[in-house]
Amino acid sequence: MSANVNSLVTGGSKTKAKIQKFGGFLAGMVIPNIGAFIAWGLITAFVIPTGWTPNDYLAKLVGPMISYLLPLLIGYTGGKLVYNHRGGVVGAIATAGIIVGASIPMFLGAMIMGPLGGWVIKKHDQLIEGKVPTGFEMLIDTFSAGILGALLSILAYTVIEPVVQGFSTVLGNLAVAVTEAKLLPLIAIFIEPGKILFLNNAINHGILAPLGIQQAAEAGKSIFFLLETNPGPGLGILLAYWLYGKGLIKQSAPGAIIIQFFGGIHEIYFPYVLMKPFLLLAVIGGGIAANLTFVLTNAGLVATPSPGSIFAEMALTPRGGFLPVMLGIAVGAVVSFLIASVILKRDKTEVSGEDLAVAQQTIANMKAVSKGQKSTRMPKLIIFACEAGMGSSAMGESILKKKIKEAGLNIEVRHAAVNQIPAEVDVVFTQEGLADRAAQVVPKAEIVTIKNFLDKSAYEDYVNSLIK
Structure with missing residues (x-):
């Protein structure tokens, strides 16, 4: 039984890693903004006519938040994932074009325009790198972001928004039909x-x-x-x-x-x-x-x-x-x-x-880079990575940080989503199912795979290997 499952999964490992990477990118646009989604949900639950405490005045918050705030946050985050804050700004501008005039919340559109905006400004900056006259850097930076953002916003409003809205409507109708059936x-x-x-x-x-x-x-x-x-x-x-x-x-x-x-x-x-x-x-x-x-x-x-x-x-x-x-x-x-x-x-x-x-x-x-080998030098930064960079990685970070502190070592330990591991990391702790992706993100880092992130013995073994 296990051999059959192993063959199935092993054969599709590369495909699975690609799907995980793409899915992780989509989730990476939403998860950092979950607080905003919950805020909207709680407001909705309480103040709409069928809510716990109906309030027509406060209910005016519901529509703008779902139509503008949440898609713009997703668009900004998507652009930032591609090209830091600058990409986030252009991604948000581009997203504004796709949500204006739409009759449905444009979350799918934000997931398209946000990263597209980040990619376009990134390519622009790469193209003009080293070619900007001294003293004109700020002028070029601000106007290039504004011009490209405006063009993308217009493109989104006139061309992409109708297509995405049509697709979203079909998808929503299909979901309703499946539910009703x-x-x-x-x-x-x-x-x-x-x-x-x-x-x-x-x-x-x-x-x-x-x-x-x-x-x-x-x-x-x-x-x-x-x-x-x-x-x-x-x-x-x-x-x-x-x-x-x-x-x-x-x-x-x-x-x-x-x-x-x-x-x-x-x-x-x-x-x-x-x-x-x-x-x-x-x-x-x-x-x-x-x-x-x-x-x-x-x-x-x-x-x-x-x-x-x-x-x-x-x-x-x-x-x-x-x-x-x-x-x-x-x-x-x-x-x-x-x-x-x-x-x-x-x-x-x-x-x-x-x-x-x-x-x-x-x-x-999993093909961990370290292959179980010990680090040849004392690491300065260790990242515990999981799919979303929240629950399991935060717990793993807490346990590992405690073990390192008990050993008297001065090593920084943080947690992150596997798609957002910082380049300067020395060692990455991650679960077996995410090791391939971690190695793709930071190929020069040592990858330490954790079979059970609550298994304290794994952290103890690693820390002991550093102090021997």
Whole structure:
């Protein structure tokens, strides 16, 4: 079984890395602005006519925020990802052209025009590098950004906006049709395995969130915010391991439940699934059951809960929507637990702590630059990188920083998204499934792969190697 899965994943490693990279870029435009999305969602949940505390005066904030603020933030961030602040400014100008006159929130358009604006000004600056007369640098910089931004804005308004709006409308209508046909629950067949392969942020922020925001703007809530962020299926897996696992895996499950269900860091349960690939059936079954419950009960949230914590799910639930949302999460957890329990009880294979590492190595096709070698010099900067640069990387950073401090070493430790690892980094700590991408971003850095980012022994071994 593991060999078959290994062959499948290994054969598509390069393709997977490219998809992860593209999806990570899309997510990178949204995730830094999640606070703004949540702010809009909370305002919407409270002040719209069907909200918790309807207020016509404050409700005037809802439309401008979703139509202008959020797309402009995405456009700026997309441009900045391509070419720092200067790219962000031109990206925002270009985005303004695509949102003016649009009848729907232009998140997809912002994801196009923002990076395009950053790319255009970057190419311009590369073209004139070394050719600007002394004393004219500021004049050229400001006017080039203004002229190119204006041209891109006009292009977006006259040409690109109608195309993107038509495509968005078709996509939205298709999503509604799938939902009305009661076929939406089957999307778990693609979402749940995609999450395990570290495509969770690409799926959620790159695809489902734009659809959800468009639907929420019209209906006040959207089911699309629940499809990937639902903590139920992962909870079911961890509960099954807690009851029917053995040894270290059984002992680690309660702590993982707290991190996954309450902290919202779903990556914690991925290794438990990868350890026994048949458990994919459990998360898929739980996802389908949960999604079906959401559809039948008309469940939805007002914004994307990020991270996917039960607390975030509750905070973004509209008035009158608690029972459908909580019921769907509970059903997903129960179905996933029941299927996982059968699989674990029928599987007579002994489970040890090392199986967690073996599972990830089997699934992932990782070629870490370091190949397990020790660093030849004392690093100055260590980055702990994850897909989004938030949950798991921040936790890994905290543990590693503590170990380095205990050893009396003066090494800076930070966390970042894998696509945004700074070039000056000496060592990158990352999970097995992201090592290839980290090596592509910073090919000269030492890559240290972490099989389980809560495994303190891995950090201790590395720190010990530095002080020997």
